Amino acid sequence: MTHHQPKIETSPKVSDEIRQTTCYMCACRCGINVHMKDGKVAYIEGNRDHPVNKGVLCAKGSAGIMQVNAPSRLRAPLKRVGPRGSGEFEEISLDEALDIATGWLGPIRHENPEKLAFFTGRDQSQSFTSFWAQNFGTQNYAAHGGFCSVNMAAGGIYTMGGSFWEFGQPDWDHTKLFMLFGVAEDHDSNPIKMGLGKIKARGARVIGVNPIRSGYNAVADDWVGITPGTDGLFILSLVHELMKAGKIDLDYLARYTNAPVLLNGDESSPEFGLFLRNKDGKPQVIDRKTGKLTAFDKPGVRPDLHATYRHDGITHRPVMHLMAERYLDAQYAPEAVSERCGIKPGKIRAIASELARVAFDEAIELDIAWIDFRGEKHKKMIGRPVSFHSMRGVSAHSNGFQTCRALHILQIILGSVEVPGGFRFKPPYPKPVEAHPKPHFGVNPDSALNGPHLGFVRGPDDLALKDDGSPARIDKAFTWENPMSSHGLMHMVISNAHAGDPYKIDTLFMYMANMSWNSSMNTGGVMEMLTDKDENGDYVIPHIIYSDAYSSEMVAYADLILPDTTYLERHDCISLLDRPICEADGAADAIRWPVIEPDRDVRGFQSVLIDLANRLNLPGFTDEDGKAKWADYADYIVNHERRPGIGPLAGFRGDGTEFGRGEVNPDQLERYIENGGFAVHHIPENASYYKPWNTAYQEWAVKTGIYDSPQPYLFQLYSEPMRRFQLAAEGHGDRQPPDHLRDQIKTTMDPLPIWYAPLEDAQVDLDEYPVHALTQRPMAMYHSWGTQNAWLRQLHGRNPLYVPTKIWEANGFTDGDWAKVSSIHGTITVPVAHMAALNENTIWTWNAIGKRKGTWALSEDAPEASKGFLLNHLIHELLPPKGDGMRWSNSDPITGQAAWFDLRVKIERTNAPDECQPAFDRIKSPVGQGPDELKWKVGK
Amino acid sequence: MTMLPETTTRKLGLVIDLDTCVGCHACVISCKGWNTENYGAPLSDQDPYGANPSGTFLNRVHSYEVQPEVGAAQLVHFPKSCLHCEDAPCVTVCPTGASYKRAEDGIVLVNESDCIGCGLCAWACPYGAREMDAAEGVMKKCTLCVDRIYNENLPEIDRVPACVRTCPAGARHFGDFNDPESHVSQLTAERGGMDLMPEQGTNPVNKYLPPRPKDEIDQIDILAPFLEPVVQEPKGFLGWLDKALEKI
Amino acid sequence: MHPSPSVIIFTTCSGLGFGLLAWLGFGLPDVTGWVAFAFFAVAYLLAVGGLLASTFHLGHPERAMKAFSQWRSSWLSREGVAAVAALLVMGAYAGLLIFFDIRIMVLGWIGAVLSVLTVYATSMIYAQLKTVPRWNSILTPALLLAISISGGALLAGQITEAQVLLPIAAIIQLIWWTRGDLALMQSGTDMATATGLGKIGRVRAFEPPHTGTNYLLRELVYQVGRKHAIKLRVIAFVLGYALPVLLILLPFGHALAALAVLSHLAGIATSRWLFFAEAEHVVGLYYGKR
16 A cells, blocks of 8 residues: 655745844843744744854743743833732833832932942843942942852852853863752753763763752762752862872962962961062962072962971961861861761762872863963963862852852862863953952942942951941941852842841832742741831831832832833843853853834833933933933943943944954944844963963953953962951951951851851751751743743642652651641741652752742632742741840851751641642732633744 | 555654753753744643643653662653654554655654544554644644754754754754664664663654763772872871972 | 543443444344334434544544545544444445335345444454553453443343343453453553663652643543542443343343343443543553553
């Protein structure tokens, strides 16, 4: 019998047009091809030419079409008419909305600009929003880094001038051993997946360190199911083993780190433990060739890791001595840390051994000659093909900063940073602390702030304290409680503003931050603070302005809503001044542009800020005559200059051929659009590695406008700024910490990485609360956004609490059971599921799946609102009271990073309730509810 | 006709690498997007914003936990779509001839205008590769992006299924299994590509690369010499340091 | 498998209807005129009603005619062809018999054979499916044919035959159940072969691909409690076989006969509900269900 088959069209028309822009379904900033049919979005795929994703795209990115048509999109500016939290609004015009905002903000600026607290959440235009806040004149500005991963960012910058993700990446093409610590599966997600794919294709080894074996850890060849909060101890044990075996890169340590730098050994000196500096303030080393004391960067100097310097009867020792003393100590031996970390000594040793073998026995050499900052010529680039990556799992602990530093120490002693096969910085990094600003908080009525808000403190002198010693900032960043809080503490703003501690504010202005739900610890408490009234019946936080594109939980708690656009309807710039999209081989930045026009009365938030700035006559935005400099954000992106020749976008400057520095080019946006929405400028081959010390790179960076002058520096194994805080705590200097913080500072601000138990451990009864509880973000959802997306919410419409075998069996759980989970702060009742590939003392769930009834245009009986839940209810922004009358925040005492993952709980089986507990009342939806069926097809 | 072709000229299909798939669902949504806009009726979603959202998907990613006799449990992410079987039972059961296997490349397709929506092909498929679209009342399945792989309106490099083009980890590979030199044939040979449910006699074209052995690092003795201590006493370290520095 | 009412009604009624037609085709009972009309009317109501019910689960019933085209390869198509042929042939046979009192025996025999073939084709739709091990057996056509023919005998008033055939059907039913309970296990298909991961260790479904349900789960994965199933089997056995046999052993009466038929119909419908509800489709393994 013959086979028949129909003829089909195998070459249908794909689309009318492709518009290339930048994705915003998460923070990765991949390039996308938006296929248009009949002027509508028909299909979204990755842009093959784009430096970030090279054509691939994750689930979120491909689901962008369902975000752009989501029924949850806000449709017009809203004025609150019911009580806060009710969701009762009336739609008003944008003009009226801006009039109201101006009516609140104008008087504040005239009287005391600090009465405005302006905080942005997952904003990707911080260089612009901070510029706005700076010109408004309030010191109370930050973005979400404080509750995200400031430990990682600051730990990296203070140690080696850059960290992971936007700062740097593994050398995926050369690495032979990749070790991944505590990574949220959404961070830098496509590049990490692509990198893992490259490693897997070569059959190279991946080691995953994570209490949970999902996602990236599921494909890791070896899994280390570590006990949460003990990563630092595990890392220092690896350091111990490597040092003990002499498997450290001495040449690298001597040349490129402060291991040979001499420390003041005079115990009576106010400079005890600081670098022994010369007249020019340069740290000094002993030159191995001459045996003499020399500035570290003198041409031809060969710093000695071993030699000490004796003067006036005092021996000044190099950092290397202190490291040997500390890390060779038996307290870091695998046997000593094993139980605490939940890792067998043999495994720790095996990993140390494998690191040593690959770093030194499988070293690679690239035939690329280069010249270092001391003028020495190198014929080759030596590579130690061991690489690491880490993110929030390590970061979101109260010992996270020191743990991040410990990880960098491990990378550095292996000689694996900025070398082939190791870790590579992405421009504008490497960038030493010295090249970053310090915090500024000089407030004056009707004036701009005296400088950028956030920065990197070098010591107590840079703290943001008022003359009376009280915190200058509402979030208490850069105070003795958390001196190195480089990203601010967004998670403390509402709590502090409500408590009037350190002072009361008038208007809370927030953007893209779901603070009354998944972006806050103590979610229920935050709702109360936002709705709390004083004795006069007025809200304790008098005015709240909020901007969001969608009907999120936070909308209901604001008085005025400024509706933002979706990401395909707006201009944006992913700038080198901010969090750019660079790769290790080149500097790059990108734009978003309106590939479709909004069909609602909404406007991109940045343009709204410009309008508001113009109405408020803010300097920087208006000239002497009060005339607006920019009509909207697109105008600003092209025409603003931060420094002469340097603007938000680096590409196509001047006549369109210049990158980095160049005159304003009025056609710049068109050129970006023609080029696929991005610009990239490659680093020359001889500048591609050893960047912090490579003269070719330093020259390229100056030419590109990344630095104004070469900035070679040493990696800071020993952190002098931390030692300065310790000195203050020991009683040196004019600026003294309050007594109750003295011990904390002495202990935690150790200039060489240490490990200490997460602070919550000391505050709770560990016999009663023996279990660690964590969250992870699924790869297919970005915080609360995924839920409004008809395709993504089908993947994760509810979240069980995953329970390891030991706890599962001890409680007699079976499928379909529910559990009551309690911390010292609160209780939740949630469905459980069994997971064997999990640290035996850890439970976890997916983050931000649970939703409030009435939000995101979902029906009230949506599973997200009945079987989805937040762990946030168990976590408080403050530690339990110690009885000293102080408010101790649940943060890293160094950076203020929110310590989400310190959480300790107990768990017990319980009868199934109707829905997860706690349950909250329904919010009235300002956008109604989505349709009953979707048959989305744009073309015919 | 619902008879299977005796042989097919090419044997197009996928290799799915279970050692590399991180379970990100990129392929799932990319497939949903392409196939909603292209071949046949859109992949509809019922109750998309309500209590029981349920849509048509041609590719879904499962996950399994595997407990070895000794050692830690493992998690395996497991994408699954039509395997374009050589002996496709879904084709021969079709009463109308709507289901067919193409003679030129072996792709199994549904001619939607002939489909009566009886669902028998879904019953006959052991893999759950076919889903009836609730809005359109016809059977939907993976087309191996037949409207991409030959599409002259796409650049040549993009003439691969949407799921393959988008996969961030590179865990999905597309090619001709009849060509022993093809990437997919070679991967299958090198990495022991396997059939799902071979006992069902379907002869699937798509192959799965099994996860590589895991958790072997602490069983390798050969590594021990790398950690031979340079000195026994902590204090001796500085002496070693001096000697070691001499050699640099 | 989802026990959808349309398929249960279809297989139960059309099985009984074609069973009756088969007996009528062989001239048992040997009736003519209005009595014949009554018998044929019942048979056609059951057979055609069942067939119509089956179209309710189609996505596009208006295209049903296309289903006659693939008789060379598809049992569903063959069933359609056989059913239409049987109904046409028997229609001619019945028309002549009722209205003209003409009995063309050959036509009756052909119609009877076609009716039996229709039931066989129906049974093969299920029996052919390797994906449903409980069905994938020669016992499935045996069971469906036995039920059809014995039920037909009962309905045709062929008491003596029914007294023999019903117990035979009952025995096949018991064997079918017993074999069926082991079928999935003995099929060689399990989570290890489904995933290919059995070589590493014991495989367990962790997270489903989507947290919500889907077509496959609704259509192919149905779970019925073990206790519930046993209860229903007892009901099916008693109503479908035991009680009708008892009733027809009693002195004949129309009321008792009608009761026997109703009891049988209810019992077979129950058995048929279990036929679907207890059938495990191997795709369930991917979801960690049975």
